[in-house]
Amino acid sequence: MTRVTDAVRREAQTVGRAALAVGRGPGRERDLVVQSLKAAGAALLAWFVASDLLGDPMALMAPWAALVLVQATVYSSLRQAAQQVTAICAGTLLASGAQALTGETLGALALSVPVLMLLANWRHFGDQGIYMATTAVFTLASGTVGSSAVGHRVGLAALGAVIGIAVNALVLPPVHLRDVRENLAGLARESGDLLHTLAAGLRDDDWDAQRAADWSHASARLEDRLDALRSARRWSREGLRLTSKPLRALARAPLSAPSEEEDERWSRVTGHIRALTRTLAVTADQGRSPAPPGRAQLRAYAGLLELIGDACQAEGRRLLGGPAEGRPDGRAEDTARETHRRLQEGLREHARQDASRAVVLGTLLLQAENLWSEAVPEPQPR
Template sequence: MQSLKAAGAALLAWAVAGWWWDAPMALMAPWTALFLVQSTIYRSLLSALQQLTVVVVGTLLAALAGVLTHNTVAAMALALPLTVLLGNYARFGTQGLYAPTAALFVLASGSYTGPDIAHRFLETLLGAVIGIGVNALVFPPVHSRRVRDLRAQLPLSSAELLHTVADGVAGGYDEEQARGWYDRAQRLTDVVTDLREARRWSDESYRVNPGLRLRRRAAPTPPTATWDFVWDQITEHIATTIRTLAEPARRPGLAPNARDALAALLRAAGDVCRSGEHTHIAGPCSPGDVEQVQDFRRSLARASAAHRRLTAACTGRHPGLASTTGGLLADTRRLLSALLRIAGPEAVLASGPFARRHADQSADG
């Protein structure tokens, strides 16, 4: 779509410039319009400001070099190094390339008079107006789909990984399996990074976008950035827990009842993640979300109960294993504390006293 819009803007600019100035070979207007149909309207405006600046400076430098040397080759030797240096200035971004290009247009035409220079400036301005106008009025770009896709992927991938680890803990696993789990956990943190980048891109596409009020929202607005922060913590604690399980010293340190409790905890935590896909932070639930919220709370209660059994199995009858299993208990407690934040304080109050105790322990550090 962006390519078609850019081509259409260039053709429109060429037609308008040719009709207005009776100059069918005018290049500055379509050239400017072509490169100002950017991925967001805000980026189009920013690029227009940058391009107008570099085109004006590049054109003036080329005209000055032509007047001083009266020779095209000598003028190029004088103007091009200066415009290339200007184009490398970081504030101009990718638009800096057009400073030497504008200088080449002027020197190749061999016209340095005031009216000719003013004509080029007006062409550039016309192209900028047409490029921005086409981008803003013809299917204004809004980039929210990737945010929704990643937002849906993260809970499901987390749930799938936790269920896989739970099955492995219950049936026995080796070091190679644990390393594979940890690699998958690291990829979850990469998804969070991608989500942050996609949200920045989406937020930019909503800036100075006149077409937003004309759009029908096909999907609900994605949660705020607080959701990203919560899932950043969850994926980090999942990775930490799996790293603890991958350590050779941890595997023989779990008694059968502790292993069963850990498997139940991880499986319930996976159910919390899956239910949390439909649960918004600290927001009122629509009638269609009531069942998902109830599933979330039941899964959270099962995870809390399993953590209590794991604590009793590791410290009640086997005090000698405390040094081995203490890290695992702390990792899973932090994971549950992060899961509690998915649905806000309401989930803590509804999930029983053990869940509230986890929240208190997390607050105490």
């Protein structure tokens, strides 16, 4: 019972945070609210046109099609409209033919539904294939079969599709450019947070295998954020298709997203952090031969990671259009160079005394150099 209560409480907290995010300003949560309201509005409009303006007593197909075709992008709405209308046409035709052959509803269902369910798995129908079978069931259950009923039902589906696509394209069209920017900024910010955590841990003399494993798990979560960024990038490419800049501006959507080179850059940062945490995990494992560097070298290394973490967090703020303070300036670069020099001296000292410590420190230093070159932007020419 306690577990259920905790799950309910966590879910309620998640809903509460989402509601607060909707009120704070533009973001993913508000976009979801907008799309949901657009779908509901499209269904109401389709029902009004089919039932009240056209006087159709069986106007169900129009709002049904309009509701499901307010998709995540205008392009996907158009693609799925073609799939759905084709599926509805196939389901209606096969159901009517089965009714004509068998003369009864049960026999027509037994003849048509298995075939339609097999056709629903054809990849060209996507996730709209199921509408073939549901349309056949609806057609046979309502008793509206025949050529006129087929044309009527397909016409209503086409009407609903047109309304759904029009609402999605003309009313606050979804483009997902904001998702790319937010995921990039989140990846930079979380990278900086993890580097600060590593720096604080390395200053602590009693970090062990369990703590190093926790760092490794945290770096794996960065991969999840990277996957979310790649997904957002795919959606943004599709969202820009069939949408015009004036409509995107009217929707107050961003007109552009950071370049795809930023994705590659932060993918490399994530990879370097992952390699760094693996090295620390191996070093902390007492069953392995590599030994951690000396305390002075670890503390100097922690200072270098902290500077890189500051740079990552500053980049996260920059990507969201925030203030630029915190980006490495000349003083921070001088500090980084001095720290690097001290670490190289420690590396030479370890090489004379203990080869295993030298190997670990050299690996850590190389990973920090890679991180610095990716996370700290090159100074712009004046």
